[in-house]
Amino acid sequence: MSNIAKFLHSSLLVSDLNKAKGFYEDVLGLVPSQLRPEMRFDxxxxxxxxxxxHLLVLPNPDKDAVRPEHGGNxxxxxxxxxxxxxxxxxxxxxxxxxxxxxxxxxALFCRDPDGNALEFVEV
Structure with missing residues (x-):
């Protein structure tokens, strides 16, 4: 039996926070959490x-990687x-x-402005 109790969050690297927020908030309708503490990065x-x-404004080690067209891959x-x-x-x-x-x-797949793939499944 695993000691892992639950899934808490997923972090995605973004280069331009305002552009990313435009996607996550204006297009997807998500609301920023007040729970984020002060951190050394935006x-x-x-x-x-x-x-x-969690959207993290940090250097992306994969920024030059070629991503598959279909986010499911x-x-x-x-x-x-x-x-x-x-x-x-x-x-x-x-x-x-x-x-x-x-x-x-x-279901469908799309990418945010930084190329992070998202899957949306009808539930």
Whole structure:
């Protein structure tokens, strides 16, 4: 039996916090958390249920890596959404490219402004 009790957060590296916040807040509708303590680097936290996404403004060791077009073939985090069609419309209105799940599930993949892959699954 594992001693690991639960999943707490995922951290994503970003280069331009304002650009990243535009995506996570203006497009996805997330609200910054007040729980983030003062740190030696800039960033923002978002609470999603009992878990969080942490955006960290730190150097990206993979910035020159070639990423696969489809985010499902890359490192990614998966988020549950109530209605995938609503998200699809929001992404289209913001001119953010996405790909549908190759498995036929009601899911899609997109990337944030720094190329971090996100999967959205209808729950």
């Amino acid at each position: 960033g923002v936290w978002y609470e999603i249920g009992a878990q969080q996404i 890359d490192r990614h985090i998966a988020l549950g959404v109530m209605d995938i069609a609503v998200l699809q419309k929001m992404l289209e209105e913001a001119s953010i490219p996405f790909t549908l799940s190759k498995s036929g599930r009601s």
